Amino acid sequence: MMTAIVCLTGCGKTQTTLEYDEAMIEQETEFLINYCQNVDSDTLAQWNDQNEFSKEYQFMMSGLKFTPDSFDGAVDSWQAGIKECGEYVGHGDYTFEAKDDELTVSVPAQFEDRDATIEFVFDKDLYLESMTVSAKFSLGEIMEKAGLNTLLGMGTVFVVLIFISFLISLFKYIPAIQNAFGKKKDEKKEETKAAVSETVEEVDETDDLELIAVISAAIAAAEETTTDGFVVRSIKRRPSNKWNS
Incomplete structure (x- = not known):
C-alpha cells in the first residue's frame, strides 16, 4: 500500500x-x-x-x-x-x-x-x-469616499421614490381628463345629429313642395281648370300604403 x-x-x-x-x-x-x-x-x-x-x-x-x-x-x-x-x-x-x-x-x-x-x-x-x-489612500479618505458613495446611492433612491410618488399623485386627475374628453365627444355627436336632422328636414320640405306641385297639377287637369283657383294647405301621409276598398 x-x-x-x-x-x-x-x-x-x-x-x-x-x-x-x-x-x-x-x-x-x-x-x-x-x-x-x-x-x-x-x-x-x-x-x-x-x-x-x-x-x-x-x-x-x-x-x-x-x-x-x-x-x-x-x-x-x-x-x-x-x-x-x-x-x-x-x-x-x-x-x-x-x-x-x-x-x-x-x-x-x-x-x-x-x-x-x-x-x-x-x-x-x-x-x-x-x-x-x-x-x-488613507483610512480617512477611504471612509470619506465610502460615505459619499453611500449618500449618492441613497440620494438617488430617494429622488426616484419622490418622482414615483409625484406620478402616483397625478392619477387622481385622470378621471377628470377622461370625462372632459368624453363631454367633447358627446358634444360633437350632438352637433352631428343636429346637422343631420336639419338636412333631413330640408329634404322633407323639398319633397313636400314637389308633391304639392304634382297634386295641384293633377287636380287642375281633372277639373279642367288652372292651379290658381285652389291652394293645397297641407299633406297628411296615411299610416299604411295599402288602398282602402
Whole structure:
C-alpha cells in the first residue's frame, strides 16, 4: 500500500513557476516608466498615428517584449495615475511574484500628491500584458469616499421614490381628463345629429313642395281648370300604403 501511494504521488503533476531574468524585466519596466514620465504630447500624438505593424516593428528592433495594445494601455494608465497622484517623483525596489503562467512585478512609487503602487503583469512568454498605477489612500479618505458613495446611492433612491410618488399623485386627475374628453365627444355627436336632422328636414320640405306641385297639377287637369283657383294647405301621409276598398 505504501509503495502504491509513493508511485501515485510520483505520477502527480509537478507545480512549476515561470522562469525569468530579473535584470531584463527591470530593464523593460524602467524603460516604460521613463518613457511615460518624459513623453510629451507631440511625441505621443505621433506614436498614436502609427499603424500596428510599425509599432510592432519598433518593439522587435528594440528587443522589448511589448505589444501595441499593452503599451498604449500602460501609457493611458500612467496618465490617469498622474491626474490622481500628481507628478512622478521616484520609486523603490521591485518585488517579483511568479506563477506557472504569469509574472507580476510591483514597485512602490512616490508622486507629489500621494504614494502609489505600480504593477506590471507579464504573460507566460514574458510579454507585457498590463501596467496599472494604484493610488494609496488613507483610512480617512477611504471612509470619506465610502460615505459619499453611500449618500449618492441613497440620494438617488430617494429622488426616484419622490418622482414615483409625484406620478402616483397625478392619477387622481385622470378621471377628470377622461370625462372632459368624453363631454367633447358627446358634444360633437350632438352637433352631428343636429346637422343631420336639419338636412333631413330640408329634404322633407323639398319633397313636400314637389308633391304639392304634382297634386295641384293633377287636380287642375281633372277639373279642367288652372292651379290658381285652389291652394293645397297641407299633406297628411296615411299610416299604411295599402288602398282602402
